[in-house]
Amino acid sequence: MNPEEYLDRLIELHEQGELHLPAINDDFAASIVAAETIEQLKEISIPFEFANNLEFSIRAYARNLREQNHGNISFAQSHILSDQNRRTIPPVQSHSPVGPQPLFKRRALITFLRVAAVLLIACVGILTASARSHPGDALYGISQAEKQFALTFVGVPQNNASLQIDQLRSAIDDLKTAVNEGRDDGAIRLALDNVTVKTRDSQEAVAALPVDSMREEAQQALSSALADEEQILHVLLNNVDWPVQLFFTYQLGTLGEPVPTVTNVVVHTQSNGTLLITLTGMHFAPQAQLMIDGLQNGIVRQSTPTQLIAVTGIAASSTGVYVIGVRNPDGTAAQLIINVYDRNNSGREDSNHSRHGTPIPNPTGSPDN
């Protein structure tokens, strides 16, 4: 017999009231006394009132559960019944200032905590997903709002500038993603708008810093970010459509880049029926192209940095609103919306029988010149 069995046998004998146990050593004796000590707990009496109250509560609870499980009563009735029970059955009182809550309160609390946990998880999920969202995604707005929210808690100007520059870099990355993933023009515009706003905010934040080493440091960081922005805008220019190229060009112009601008357009009807179009402006590059209504058109006869002369085969009788523009080989572009009219028909004096372009406001709000 091993010691465990031997001890168990001794305990059984002791429980049976055997007073003279077989010869045992101190360890066995100590174990038996320990067992006896535990058995002494049986001397603790149970408070009668507590036992009665608890029994009453248990009866009511069991009854409620049974009735609900058996579907004998409607849900509404079960609530009435449980309300009645709460009124008529004395609840088990908590004596402890730190003790557990009564069951119903506890259940309500648990339900509340579960709902709160689900909401919290949902919020965290949405915020996590929105952090990875790009322009055009449904959650992109949340991501931007989150960034704006973060800015409201920045107290120190240095931190604000730093955060703004970080957000600018993030906006540039978003723009790059939007273009490289081939998103639609709306999404790219949205991303570019964000870059525009962040560029301006970063510049303002850095300008607001007191002139010291911190500002120099921030200025360096900003210059680096803006250089990256310029470089990326240039790279992306050839991957976007004409209208977006105009916006990219505009943004490059705000960064101080020498981008093309068109200030005037003159259209002459030639004797062979073609139109001679003369664009006046700035920063026209060699091999710049004439663009009419967003499409490359005509043959450029002469090009200087301030003037571009091209001939196009558009019918001489064509009058109306045209969008005349120029695109440099690097993709930077500019346009002017003009109203082409016939001076002879309009009664104006025109010895050259030319058609003149009158700049009109851009109905689409695109950055015309």
Next chain:
Amino acid sequence: MITDIRGSVTTTTFAQVIKQARSHDEEAVVALYQRALPVIYRYALARLGRPDLVEDVVSEVFLVMVESIDELRTEQEAGFYAWLIQIAQGKISRALRHVTRNERKQISLQNNQTSDQYNSIELVATDLVSNPVELHEWRETLEEVGLAMGNLSAEQQIIVIGRFLAGQKIEDLAQALGKQPGAVRILQFRALNTLAKHLGLARGSQRKRKGERV
């Protein structure tokens, strides 16, 4: 003096009572409650030492019992006790955490009245109430038992309580815990050794226990 409140699980088998209780039969549930209350109450009192906390914990244990009885897989009495003791262990641990946290707060506020307040709550210990000296000794013993029991594993506690408070056999406890009787005897052996050591009974311990009977 033993003042058990025994349920009337006499005319029908325990398995039948469990089956009825699973469908929330009021009488069956109450029968289980009456049978288990003394065991759970005493166990909780030994662990917590404070009647105010014990009543809360015991109430919660039995309300969980009513709520979750249909999850009980065994129809054996020892299994029922093991299940209930496990529920009690969770509730006791939580109550102990609450107490610890609360006492830390009390200390930080330099308000040390808590222990006095709880000490003033008399433990209901049979006929000892009339004898202050014995009552004091009994309190000390209870505190020692609580501390010693805290050194046992959850399984060891189930075995010790199941065996010595609920009167279950080793074989039944083994079946309830999914173990061989020999393994349960080993656990019992080790548990009693640990208890003896922490109660100052074992060889080499600091002192001999009062009222030694063997």
